[in-house]
Amino acid sequence: MLQRVSIFFFALILICGLLFPTGASAHNVSKRDASFVQSNQGAAIAPFVYLGAKHMVTGYDHLAFLFGVIFFLYRLKDVVTYVSLFTLGHSITLLAGVLGGIHANSYVVDAIIGFSVVYKAFDNMDGFRRFLGFEPNTKLAVLIFGLFHGFGLATKLQELDLAKNGLVTNIVSFNVGVEIGQVLALTAVLIALSYWRTRIGFLRHAFATNATLMAVGFILTGYQIAGYYFA
Amino acid sequence: MTDQEQLNIDAPSKSSIAKATGIALIVALVLLFTAVLPAEYGFDPLKTGSALGLTGISESQVKEVKGAAPTPAPGQTGVYTAQPKIYKVDSQDFQLHPGEGVEMKYHLQKGAAMVYGWKADGKLTFEFHGEPDQKPTKDYFESYELDNKIGKDASYGSFTAPSTGIHGWFWQNKGNKVVQFHLNVAGFFDSAKMYVDGSPEDVPVEDAK
Numbered sequence: 116m117l118q119r120v121s122i123f124f125f126a127l128i129l130i131c132g133l134l135f136p137t138g139a140s141a142h143n144v145s146k147r148d149a150s151f152v153q154s155n156q157g158a159a160i161a162p163f164v165y166l167g168a169k170h171m172v173t174g175y176d177h178l179a180f181l182f183g184v185i186f187f188l189y190r191l192k193d194v195v196t197y198v199s200l201f202t203l204g205h206s207i208t209l210l211a212g213v214l215g216g217i218h219a220n221s222y223v224v225d226a227i228i229g230f231s232v233v234y235k236a237f238d239n240m241d242g243f244r245r246f247l248g249f250e251p252n253t254k255l256a257v258l259i260f261g262l263f264h265g266f267g268l269a270t271k272l273q274e275l276d277l278a279k280n281g282l283v284t285n286i287v288s289f290n291v292g293v294e295i296g297q298v299l300a301l302t303a304v305l306i307a308l309s310y311w312r313t314r315i316g317f318l319r320h321a322f323a324t325n326a327t328l329m330a331v332g333f334i335l336t337g338y339q340i341a342g343y344y345f346a
Numbered sequence: 347m348t349d350q351e352q353l354n355i356d357a358p359s360k361s362s363i364a365k366a367t368g369i370a371l372i373v374a375l376v377l378l379f380t381a382v383l384p385a386e387y388g389f390d391p392l393k394t395g396s397a398l399g400l401t402g403i404s405e406s407q408v409k410e411v412k413g414a415a416p417t418p419a420p421g422q423t424g425v426y427t428a429q430p431k432i433y434k435v436d437s438q439d440f441q442l443h444p445g446e447g448v449e450m451k452y453h454l455q456k457g458a459a460m461v462y463g464w465k466a467d468g469k470l471t472f473e474f475h476g477e478p479d480q481k482p483t484k485d486y487f488e489s490y491e492l493d494n495k496i497g498k499d500a501s502y503g504s505f506t507a508p509s510t511g512i513h514g515w516f517w518q519n520k521g522n523k524v525v526q527f528h529l530n531v532a533g534f535f536d537s538a539k540m541y542v543d544g545s546p547e548d549v550p551v552e553d554a555k
Contacts, residue, residue: 326366333374
């Protein structure tokens with residue numbers, strides 16, 4: 116019993132660590148990075164790859180959603196399928212948003228991203244099947260929420276007032292960095308989850324963990340809605 | 347749950363899902379109103395933020411906006427501040443008849459700087475102020491320097507934008523003689539607007555040679 120409890124707490128700490136790494140920011144590429152980006156002219160592949168990866172690894176809203184998505188995926192094949200759909204979704208809107216000059220309100224987009232965490236947690240708690248009698252297509256849901264996450268990434272890049280020169284190269288580099296960051300973060304989450312799944316308590320704690328994830332999603336949503344009115 | 351593997355314990359019941367969702371929502375609301383909103387926005391309806399000292403976080407941001415002291419710009423490393431490569435210069439001549447006013451605004455990114463000077467042959471009342479691009483209400487603005495009583499015939503300074511938006515001056519001639527004045531601005535703005543009788547008009551700005 117004691118062991119089970121200690122594993123549970125270890126896992127919670129690990130989740131919290133992943134969701135709220137020190138200096139994490141769901142909003143801004145940090146000021147110093149912003150200054151670099153603004154003073155940059157022309158193509159700069161490596162720096163933008165790095166900024167994309169950094170944004171993903173420290174962007175707890177994206178991580179919380181992905182944590183929910185892979186929570187019940189046991190096979191690597193499934194993980195790859197879902198993550199690819201998410202990637203497809205956010206790549207489309209990141210590119211279209213920045214290149215097409217579509218300016219979404221970042222608070223609205225981030226509120227929807229927060230809500231995507233609530234949605235996935237509710238799905239993981241089997242809420243849709245219990246209350247609606249069916250589960251909305253999970254692959255489609257990941258793709259659609261991927262589109263919103265991409266708009267979120269686009270608004271972050273647009274805040275930086277990018278130079279026209281080398282714009283496409285830089286956005287694509289940023290997107291590649293996002294994928295690298297995503298793979299790094301997912302690997303850490305998967306290792307922790309796989310270990311946890313071998314324990315007897317996993318399914319029992321799974322429910323509580325998703326309820327916690329849902330609370331995190333509600334907080335992110337409320338934070339952004341409040342930002343829309345206050346900031 | 348798409349995984350085909352059967353759960354070997356009872357699937358959660360409707361009531362336990364509803365309960366868990368309700369608890370998650372309540373916990374989130376409590377944390378939002380007691381901690382997140384006071385810390386992030388200074389919105390402190392329950393006074394928990396001031397009790398825990400959380401409102402200090404947002405107050406430090408609010409003070410920046412009031413703009414008594416220039417905010418640290420991005421990339422500031424001691425004595426100099428790196429700036430985006432859009433160095434522009436602009437100079438304008440104005441003439442105001444008694445009772446007339448004019449407004450000149452420059453669009454700057456947060457942290458971008460400009461150096462300015464204006465000199466008039468008579469006293470003008472003025473307000474140096476800014477409007478962020480993202481503003482909470484339509485008529486929202488931030489005042490940096492206001493002299494609406496006696497007025498001045500010149501002002502010189504350097505400015506670091508506290509927010510991304512348009513920043514500049516409104517001048518008014520409250521005297522009884524025509525006043526001519528000249529404005530010089532150099533800095534990292536990307537566009538300029540002039541308001542005559544309240545209606546905006548884009549003013550072309552040039553790159554510094």
